[in-house]
Amino acid sequence: MHHLHTIQLTAYRLPDQTAQTLYLNYEIFGQPLHQAPVILVNHALTGNSTVTGEQGWWNQVIGYDQVIDLNRYTVLAFNIPGNGYGNKPEQLLLNYTAFTTAVIADVFWKGLDFLRVPQLYAIIGGSLGGSIAWEMALQRPEAIHHLIPIATNVQASDWLIGQVVVQEAILNHSKHPLEDARKHAMLLYRTPESINQKFTREQQSMDQIHPVEQWLTYHGHALQKRFQLAAYQLMNHLLQTIGKALTEEQVKQFALTTTTQITMITVDSDGMFTQKEQRETYCKLYAYGADIQYKEIQSIHGHDAFLIEYQQLQTLLQPLF
Ligand SMILES: CC(=O)SCCNC(=O)CCNC(=O)[C@H](O)C(C)(C)COP(=O)(O)OP(=O)(O)OC[C@H]1O[C@@H](n2cnc3c(N)ncnc32)[C@H](O)[C@@H]1OP(=O)(O)O
């Protein structure tokens, strides 16, 4: 693990604005803070602040001489408080339903204020991280040069909220909550086409466990080994809070006033944040006058394509960095 720093701060939970102490863990990569433009990278549902290096989950995008070049930028990545990253039990949020993506966005801004970073060259994030990026832009429409939300949206759809409800039921009732929840969720992150082409008929036999079951079990075990139940419950819950209080008027005002250049990156086969809903967000913001572009990763793999289709991602990001 790269060096993990911690900021202690106060968050104001919605809707009653109750104050609560939170620990914001973060890592910094590349150029020292205040000596280069800062890029904030928001991790996805089960990600963390280790974006590059030996354990880095985005090594093909962030690194020395990569598209986000650490020779030129300071890359900062926060852990969503309560994601369990940092191994301090007191940092888990047991009252997780009191939190929303808007509260986490506010906490991230508080962290940036603490670090004296009033302006960001870019915020980039996939899935849940991308939705927190949207919330951050809505909260400070003039503080970000490039906003790059990937495979995400400004508001949770009913479809997504339904998935969250099923995940929660599994977490509350299964004997193997994390493992079973991950098995269910993996199907949402992929597509029938992606799963069906993964395994050959030759791999299957009557007396063996089906390869897709082995694969789901593999991913279930992997999550169970690296995640704590309370942490995953929070992450899952946050998905249904995306854009919870967002009104049409706020979207309009944001589009009219923001100085941010927005580049939405979508996946054509995304079944979690569908391309149709992302396209609607783009059309609305464009119509209201935002400086916004719509880009697309073409993939059979669905939502998780932002963790698979690196070449396409590099090509789409290159002009911005
Ligand atoms: C953006 C962020 O914040 S990161 C978010 C957190 N990180 C993640 O979600 C990553 C978890 N990993 C994954 O979901 C995937 O591995 C991805 C998206 C990185 C890559 O997807 P794919 O290329 O389709 O790989 P796939 O899902 O098949 O996983 C490969 C693994 O499955 C294993 N596997 C494949 N088939 C089987 C099978 N039949 N039985 C058992 N294991 C199998 C492989 O051995 C491989 O293991 P390894 O990763 O330990 O080398």
Ligand SMILES: N[C@@H](CCO)C(=O)O
């Ligand atoms: N593979 C992603 C899916 C949610 O974006 C994760 O585990 O975070």
